Amino acid sequence: MVGYVLNRLIGMIIVMFIVATVVFVIVRVTPGDPAAVMLGPDATAADIAALREQLGLNRPMLIQYVAFLEQVARGDLGRSIFLDQTVLSALAQRAEPTFFLTVFAMLIACAIALPVGIMAAWKRGTWTDQLVTAVAMLSASIPSFWLGLLFIQFFSVRMGWFPTSGYGGPGESFAGRMQHLVLPAVTLGIISSALITRFTRTSMIEVLSSDYIRTARAKGVGHMKVLLQHALKNALIPILTVIGLTAAVLISGAVVTETVFGLPGVGNLVVSAVLRRDYPVIQGALLIVAGLYVLLNFIIDMLYLVVDPRVRF
Template sequence: MPTLIARRLAQLVPTVLLLSVIIFSLQHLLPGDPALVLAGENPDEATLAAIRAQYHLDQPLIVQYLYWLKGVATGDLGESMRHNRPVLDLILLKLPVTLQLAVMGIGIALVVGITAGIISALRQNSAVDYATNIASLAGISVPNFWLGILLILFFSVHLGWLPASGFVSPSEDLGMNLATTIMPAFVLGIGIAGVIMRHTRGAMLQALSSDYVRTARAKGLNERSVVLKHAMRNALTPIITLGALEFGALLSGAVLTEQIFTIPGFGKLIVDAVFTRDYPVVQGVVLVTSLFYIILNLLADIGYILVNPRLRG
């Protein structure tokens, strides 16, 4: 395992460099001049020149990239043009909010999806199997914004059990924190649960029909041991990859859900930055999100080995 981790870490450097080039280049393909946005209405040339000089916008793209890359290497992601604050401070302020939603969402997805997938595989072609497949298809098909609005109408407006919007930090009030995040986390997790359920069902059906499961049953092992120790352990390998990728998607793709529930997370930060041409914030958020994907893939590789010891060789 140490050799695998070292090899994967060695691949991070060229991968991150390539990502940084793509992120920086694509960002500057967006239309509009950030200097005009910052200067306000009817700016004079002197003001525009000062803004461009301050943010190195008057330099060639390669020079701007090298300035940005030097800052990134030292932990400086630049300064927000809109907020006049370090980008890293804004990310550290917003990231815990989205991270909590993502963790809760993927937790709901894994518990519901894996459990339903195993039950569906064990009850193949039964009423339970058909019901779980229909439920998973519904979870995948229902748009997040529509489900979120329905939950607000039912649990907040009709029953009055949960707040309709807003966010309370867990350090202030843990109960209110859970009350404000459970609905958006459910909205984020239920669609992924449908995907995980279908993958788990397929992997379990393949595992249950394999020779090693038939051998385990022939030896007289009880069904619980056969399912949990032999079949499920091998079936979890593709679920690890799927879970890692979906968790990364939750970190970067919770924009609509955060907007519906007025959650001040990563989604609102990136949307505001794009509309205001706040290049440093957009670059910083996309870079951090990309790094999360890379780290999650590394953790998925480690998870393969932990679940399936045969891969250690």
């Protein structure tokens, strides 16, 4: 088991090193002078030279690369050009909406996908199974921005149940801020549930056809006990994998939903940084999102140890 954990930790370090290298290269291969691109066409030669000095772009490429890796290793992601604050503080200020949006969306997705996928596997070949498969494929193909606008039109504009956009004012209570996340979380949850439903169904069908399941049924074990205690437990490995991947995709892919609902999250910050060519923010966001992605995969790998005792050996 120790070797399993060490292999995963070493893999995390290697992946983050590759991501940091790619992020460094992306900025340096941008057409033209990165400093001139960031400052825009109205910048003077003195301003460009000062920014090049500040970002270290006037040094040899290898020295820049080593300095960048040292900076990232210290947890220093640089300073935003337009926000006049460190990238870490800018990301931290926008982290709350994105974090809770991801958590709520995953809870909704799992609450929909797990029971529906299990039911479809249990009713394999019936009209229930076919309906679930069709709805899952339809949900996966719905654009998040279209579904979000539909929810805003009906639940916010027509019914008046939820805010249309934003995250509340500075004095807004926690409950008030969470109310702004209901519609975007449902939007992402419905779309994300499609993939989890299909994997749950496929994994459960494979397990339900196993010999030990037939033996349990022959012994008169109840349907619910067969499903939840015998089948689901042994089908959890691929289900946990797709849940972890979906959570990571939600963190990095909530840009469109945050924009539609006007949420001041990390996705909205990245869009603004791209439009303003604020490369330090883009670099920092890429590194943080990649780090969270790798961390989530590591957590899923550790859950394998709990779910499947064979992994420990």
